[in-house]
Amino acid sequence: MTRDLRSPLPLSTSPEYYLRLARKGAAARGQLLVERYRPSDVRLEEYLRLLYGAVIFNTPALDLEPHVLSLVVRTEDQRALDNVDRLFNLLDRAALAFASLDGPTHTERLITYANHVEHTGALRSHPLHQFADMQVSNALRSHRISSDVMRAVGFPRAAAVDLLTAVVRHAEALPPAPPALNREAIYRGPDGSHYVIDSYTSRGLLVLLRPVSQDPDTREWKQPRDRSTVEVPEDTVRQYTVVPREPLADPRITRLGTLVRDLLAAYETAAGHPLGSAKEIRAALAAVEAIPGETRARQYSAWSAGNRNGYSRGRRRR
Incomplete structure (x- = not known):
């Protein structure tokens, strides 16, 4: 049955489970939507995974990084689910546009995507893409539906367009999400x-x-x-x-800077004009005052590199 697209999508009664799916990213986006709104529709779930895979294959920038997802699924409530829908909105819209293509173009692009998956090892091992070639082949292969009729199963495009339209409208009707807190501030x-x-x-x-x-x-x-x-x-x-964080300082350098600035100010007062090399002196002083911050940055980079290479507190990780 076609959903009335003017009515809002229902609230989830078990957001914890759906958020566990959301943490898997685009590979489980189709499963998440089907289990929330069209339970047990396996064909629709497989087709949505094809759509997301084809869209990301053509536009990799639409894929979401795990650390981005982790920012919006910290809690297990309806607000977190709404944040997930906001985050996936661009990808959902792209999948909706793909499903809405005319028949020949839609089929041609899915075949092209499936052929790339079939001949690319990295794609065949990826959870989002790994079954694409088989699913497209099965959907387009003619099957006997009666003693004298052969017909391809095809794709549930109408159901996908219906569902994705409702999901996109739901996400676009949500109030703007507050900006994430700055963990460095x-x-x-x-x-x-x-x-x-x-x-x-x-x-x-x-x-x-x-x-x-x-x-x-x-x-x-x-x-x-x-x-x-x-x-x-x-x-x-x-x-x-x-x-705002201020640059790190060394008390000795700070004292030197104060004395130099006082000397430059005293000379300008006595002579009635700035010292000819005042600009160069101030630039050199600024470079010296930046040394504590630069030293700390180098120390952190060395510690981080050593940690990545397996060294921690002077001992090799096993």
């Missing part, structure tokens, strides 16, 4: 305390914040030794003030 609470985001909890939209304080000499933000955390609702964190 420093947040100042209403009491003047400062925090960094530690992680997200599994019990709804709560954020674990770790208190930090700034060293006035080096400008470095440090965490307390007990590494304590506090739970704060995500909407509350959005009301905190974001404090």
Whole structure:
């Protein structure tokens, strides 16, 4: 039966299961939609996987990276499902456009996609593409439906267009999602305390914040030794003030910079004009003041590279 596209899609009664499918990305997008809205329609599920595979094969940029998906499935509620639909909206629209092509063009593009899958090992081993050649072949092969009639099974295009149209309209009717919190930022609470985001909890939209304080000499933000955390609702964190990180400093270089600037100012006051080389001196001073930050960046890069290569705390990982 065709769904009334003017009515909203029903809310999910088990978002946890559907979000587990959502974490699998485009490979399970068709299964997610069919199980939510058209249970037990195996042909429609297989055809949707073909559509998503063909679309991503032609436009790889539409595929979603796992870390992008992880940002919207932190919780297990209807709001997370809505965020998934927003995130997949471009891919759903592209699949809808593909399913709406005229018959010959639609079939020709699916055959081209299936041929590439058949002759490309990387595609044949990918969960989204691995059965495409077989599914297209089975759908286009003529089968005997009676003693004297042979007919191809074809594709459930009308059902796919119906479902994808409803899903696209649902996603486009949703209010805009709030921007993701910046995990690299420093947040100042209403009491003047400062925090960094530690992680997200599994019990709804709560954020674990770790208190930090700034060293006035080096400008470095440090965490307390007990590494304590506090739970704060995500909407509350959005009301905190974001404090920009200042470049790291070395007290000795900072003192030198203060003295040099004072000397340049004193010369300009006494002579009535700036020192001829003042611009070059200030540029050289700025380069020296950047040394602490550059040193920290090199140290972090070396630590990160060593960690990737299997070294941790001086011992080779086994």
